[in-house]
Amino acid sequence: NAGVTQTPKFRVLKTGQSMTLLCAQDMNHEYMYWYRQDPGMGLRLIHYSVGEGTTAKGEVPDGYNVSRLKKQNFLLGLESAAPSQTSVYFCASSPPGTGGVNTEAFFGQGTRLTVV
């Protein structure tokens, strides 16, 4: 049971460089999310997807783009990295929230990104 897998686990970028973070889940979940975690703060939602081919903005979407071409994968892109995007990024997935007790999100192990 792999669950939610993020690639890579660590990355250092120079300002202005681009990169893509990959998230893969094998639980057939409809919903997927990208969060960032900064010191002293709770996780903040960047973008999310409620199904294959759909994406939507979360709380802090600026500077990021996402794609969900396949149900099991959710990609987070940084087109031009900035030092303010230094953070730990978490991907998560969950089944739809209505009517079920199994509503918790399952998380990947996180990606520590440093932009210098």
Next chain:
Amino acid sequence: AQTVTQSQPEMSVQEAETVTLSCTYDTSESDYYLFWYKQPPSRQMILVIRQEAYKQQNATENRFSVNFQKAAKSFSLKISDSQLGDAAMYFCAYRRDSNYQLIWGAGTKLIIKP
């Protein structure tokens, strides 16, 4: 908009003793879910316990239990018989019943003293 507040940035407890972590939230919804997640130094987010708002009975999972006070909008986590492996950041999170987004508190760092 919903908010989640954890007023204790750090807590410490002696091994084998009991500790309670506080969480309050603000919402106008009647149906929602509340969660406690644990984040050890490995960074992995691990679900500790969850509570459905429509259930009056407090959730329990082995040494972990919650005190859910819906009217007061309070959701505290009690850890009994604390163990060294319980040392971690603990996050409280809120989710609307018909929604997907988790709203997170800032976290409480739990230190276990041997």
